[in-house]
Amino acid sequence: xxxxxxxxxxxxxxxxxxxxxxxxxxxxxxxxxxxxxxxxxxxxxxxxxxxxxxxxxxxxxxxxxxxxxxxxxxxxxxxxxxxxxxxxxxxxxxxxxxxxxxxxxxxxxxxxxxxxxxxxxxxxxxxxxxxxxxxxxxxxxxxxxxxxxxxxxxxxxxxxxxxxxxxxxxxxxxxxxxxxxxxxxxxxxxxxxxxxxxxxxxxxxxxxxxxxxxxxxxxxxxxxxxxxxxxxxxxxxxxxxxxxxxxxx
Amino acid sequence: xxxxxxxxxxxxxxxxxxxxxxxxxxxxxxxxxxxxxxxxxxxxxxxxxxxxxxxxxxxxxxxxxxxxxxxxxxxxxxxxxxxxxxxxxxxxxxxxxxxxxxxxxxxxxxxxxxxxxxxxxxxxxxxxxxxxxxxxxxxxxxxxxxxxxxxxxxxxxxxxxxxxxxxxxxxxxxxxxxxxxxxxxxxxxxxxxxxxxxxxxxxxxxxxxxxxxxxxxxxxxxxxxxxxxxxxxxxxxxxxxxxx
Numbered sequence: 001x002x003x004x005x006x007x008x009x010x011x012x013x014x015x016x017x018x019x020x021x022x023x024x025x026x027x028x029x030x031x032x033x034x035x036x037x038x039x040x041x042x043x044x045x046x047x048x049x050x051x052x053x054x055x056x057x058x059x060x061x062x063x064x065x066x067x068x069x070x071x072x073x074x075x076x077x078x079x080x081x082x083x084x085x086x087x088x089x090x091x092x093x094x095x096x097x098x099x100x101x102x103x104x105x106x107x108x109x110x111x112x113x114x115x116x117x118x119x120x121x122x123x124x125x126x127x128x129x130x131x132x133x134x135x136x137x138x139x140x141x142x143x144x145x146x147x148x149x150x151x152x153x154x155x156x157x158x159x160x161x162x163x164x165x166x167x168x169x170x171x172x173x174x175x176x177x178x179x180x181x182x183x184x185x186x187x188x189x190x191x192x193x194x195x196x197x198x199x200x201x202x203x204x205x206x207x208x209x210x211x212x213x214x215x216x217x218x219x220x221x222x223x224x225x226x227x228x229x230x231x232x233x234x235x236x237x238x239x240x241x242x243x244x245x246x247x248x249x
Numbered sequence: 250x251x252x253x254x255x256x257x258x259x260x261x262x263x264x265x266x267x268x269x270x271x272x273x274x275x276x277x278x279x280x281x282x283x284x285x286x287x288x289x290x291x292x293x294x295x296x297x298x299x300x301x302x303x304x305x306x307x308x309x310x311x312x313x314x315x316x317x318x319x320x321x322x323x324x325x326x327x328x329x330x331x332x333x334x335x336x337x338x339x340x341x342x343x344x345x346x347x348x349x350x351x352x353x354x355x356x357x358x359x360x361x362x363x364x365x366x367x368x369x370x371x372x373x374x375x376x377x378x379x380x381x382x383x384x385x386x387x388x389x390x391x392x393x394x395x396x397x398x399x400x401x402x403x404x405x406x407x408x409x410x411x412x413x414x415x416x417x418x419x420x421x422x423x424x425x426x427x428x429x430x431x432x433x434x435x436x437x438x439x440x441x442x443x444x445x446x447x448x449x450x451x452x453x454x455x456x457x458x459x460x461x462x463x464x465x466x467x468x469x470x471x472x473x474x475x476x477x478x479x480x481x482x483x484x485x486x487x488x489x490x491x492x493x
Binding site: 140142143145146147148149150151152156160161164167246247248 | 298299316317318320322324326328330331332334341342344345346373374375376393
């Protein structure tokens with residue numbers, strides 16, 4: 001069963017390659033897997049450097065989203081005024097499509113790297129914020145009563161009850177936001193790339209599509225997909241390890 | 250120690266949980282609040298704990314109002330911090346009072362010993378059985394040496410064998426600790442086995458219907474004692490009258 005996904009993938013690749021050969025599909029329409037591997041091998045450094053650039057934006061955005069989302073969720077759970085002030089804006093941020101605001105952000109911010117991080121942060125922010133807020137409110141009411149009974153101060157209830165209770169929710173949000181930060185980084189790079197910023201895998205995809213270098217475009221796409229998978233499983237594994245160490249998983 | 254005088258509580262929506270309820274608790278009492286579900290037993294317990302406020306009537310503490318730690322509370326579920334060890338769960342009330350860990354440890358270990366959990370200090374709740382988790386909860390309630398121990402159907406979710414064992418152990422703990430216990434239950438057998446005073450409550454709105462005093466000296470073999478059977482019969486009859 002463990003090998004089922006890999007076997008299925010290999011079978012699909014073989015069928016894809018076979019169909020391209022048999023139907024004699026032009027490489028600028030649909031390259032086969034071997035042509036894609038060839039394109040990667042032709043410029044591994046260029047593609048991997050671009051991937052590193054995209055991942056740098058992704059991780060920076062994930063970090064900022066984690067800090068901002070966590071802090072705003074804590075503020076919201078501590079004060080009704082903060083909740084009333086923050087929640088509508090957080091929802092508004094979530095439903096605003098990034099491609100619509102990315103050009104503005106890139107113009108306003110100026111520094112390309114910071115602009116890309118801001119764009120990716122906007123996409124990654126909401127799951128972390130919403131999950132952490134749910135986690136902070138997830139402690140059983142009896143434990144709340146217990147803390148009140150023993151005269152706990154608000155910071156003690158936050159530090160000893162609400163934050164530890166929110167940790168599994170935060171980690172689950174981190175996993176979701178990891179993928180979204182990558183998507184946000186790519187979308188922002190596409191917008192920035194069309195404006196002349198030459199960095200990141202999305203720019204390589206854009207560049208290859210302009211030159212009809214479909215194998216190179218697919219190679220960049222495969223790298224992105226692999227990065228997304230590794231990010232998702234990596235963050236999931238880190239989350240499980242932390243929760244196991246704390247005895248709650 | 251505590252006198253509850255004509256207390257009433259109406260929840261938002263007009264649900265009257267308690268009406269004109271009066272009860273006196275003395276030092277080292279063991280009181281069982283007995284009644285059907287929804288008769289306001291838990292509400293009364295929360296009012297005594299200060300977790301809720303009455304709409305009418307008053308609570309008078311002899312010797313001044315309680316300070317944090319004067320009241321221990323054991324809920325129906327063990328309500329432990331799942332990420333904390335048994336030791337850290339028991340340490341919690343002392344930690345909230347600002348006591349240093351090293352200073353608190355003798356008290357924490359004594360409380361765990363009292364409930365028979367020596368050797369399980371570093372176990373987390375998910376590694377413990379339901380009965381053991383409830384013992385940790387009782388140790389946590391006892392660690393501050395409370396004057397009053399409030400227990401809200403603590404054994405209701407446990408199997409019969411574990412419940413019998415914990416009931417016997419609770420009596421031992423009560424005798425050693427010397428605190429007053431108010432024990433909410435809807436089991437006539439449990440109330441008759443544990444309590445010196447069995448307080449019967451009517452269905453909503455909850456009121457004290459009758460109080461029955463017990464002279465049983467409970468021990469494991471008490472359940473076979475004809476006096477225990479007679480007490481159960483007496484409480485059953487009184488409960489039937491209260492429900493009529």
